Amino acid sequence: MSPGIDEVRRLAKLARIALDEGHTSALASELDAILGMIDRLLAIDTAGIAPMAHAHDTVVALRDDAVTEGDQRELFQQAAPAVAGGLYLVPKVIE
């Protein structure tokens, strides 16, 4: 499956990555080569094979429904680009 330049633009939009238009066609041909290699999978017979999501077929353990972490908002917000009054600041989203 060859993605083409329009498809690369669509993927970049979905992934929230602004494209450098000068590199879009080079990127499309790189992705084309990689997806060409991946396309080999399509010919493999996997009828009746259960998908494997995890290295161990174990049931993920549930923990007790108890508070284990204290409030660390100030510590964690020290890493944020813009905060005020304990809130993360973003551009206005409601007119």
Added chain:
Amino acid sequence: MTEPFTVAGLAAALHARRISSVEATQESLARIEAAQPALNAFVTIDHEGALAAARAADVTLARGAAPPLAGVPLAHKDVLMTAGLPTTCASRMLADYVAPYDAHVVARLRDAGTTLVGKTNMDEFAMGSSNENSHFGPVGNPWNAARIPGGSSGGSAAAVAARLVPAATGTDTGGSVRQPAAMCGVTGIKPTYGLCSRYGLVAFASSFDTPGVLAQNAEDCALVLDAMAGHDARDATSVDRAPADFTRLLRRGAGARPLAGLRIGLPREYFDAGVAPDVAKAVEAALAELRALGGETVAIELPTVGHAIPVYYVLAPAEASSNLSRFDGVRYGHRAAAYADLDDLYCRTRAEGFGPEVKRRILIGTYVLSRGYYDAYYLKAQQVRRLISQDFAHALARCDVIAGPTTPAAAFALGTRVADPLAMYLGDIFTVAANLTGLPAISIPCGFDADGLPIGMQLQGRHFDEATLLDAAHRFQRATDWHRLVPSGYGR
């Protein structure tokens, strides 16, 4: 320094009070500074913190009853969170990020007494096999600084090879501990998925990411792994099982044929065309040595292992595209200076913060997860992942370990594959299967090619049977000298 610059050697000298931790740590810091211009192995060097930790270790050692690795200098790959120190993942996105807490393995190694000297360079977000995808520039291979060190834990491998630190942590998602270990001539172990906690390991592909160790030899890997491994309720995939004590197992006595009874599986698929002749020759010679030590080689088949690369390059990017969506310029990390609205803030922040390889993988992941392609690619790859796992389970019923080369060739020249990502991916052919299956694997030095570059042999074992891998590697290293050779200009 007259003491051996190994984990075991320094730990023994520190406990016997022949040297102090301040001396060992100062030695490590001096070596790091001297090698930095040529190798660029470190992103952060923490003189102050390391010496404070060393002074504290010396107090503990003087009182007696110090933990086993008290005062031993160590470096962490810069993808592991270290409280109060930068954790950059070698990305512009996190160039100024200071971790608010320690990764579980970082805390465990701190509790075991190690002194953290710094954070090692790597491929951005651990995506790469050459360490050329770092925001802070590539790492040089100590055997030839114009060659790649392998990736993504390239800084850790170069630091151990050049004897800057006795050991360093790495992480392995598709071969990122084993490939640089092979290319730098050091020993690297990727334990079973679930043995070491991923808490505080900045996520790339969560179903594959595995903390590991790079050191000079298997004994040192065992010492560090014993300290790192352990259940952690904060990682839902961390497995709750009794500690193995790999170090004690290695120190058992053994006769002239210490590997008697060990069945070594040789998959035809690992010795076919595509392996450089020097690599094939070195691995054959290492297999002869394992046989001389009592091991028995048996032919096995892994018919679906040839699909491991396409499966990996569907699943790992899919998980990456999801994991890396957290970098949005709002909660942490880089934020674009100018933007029109919230969506534009996301798009510009991510365009500026991520390098080309990270973007490529996010786009591939987005593609295989998008409507219309999910069943064809993502689900299909998960099904083939099971077929590959079944192949390994069948093979490991007939043998105890699976042997082969770690990489198809020794380290290539810096810059030669940057323009061809697909060629770079194909170099992961022997390492990705252990991540798909979750099996443990170790790379050990077993020779050099015609250009004087190290070659690694990989052993893969059964789930949670690191002891057999470490034992085979240790017996091999008692009988050979490859792991003792130091690149010229380093180690003194």
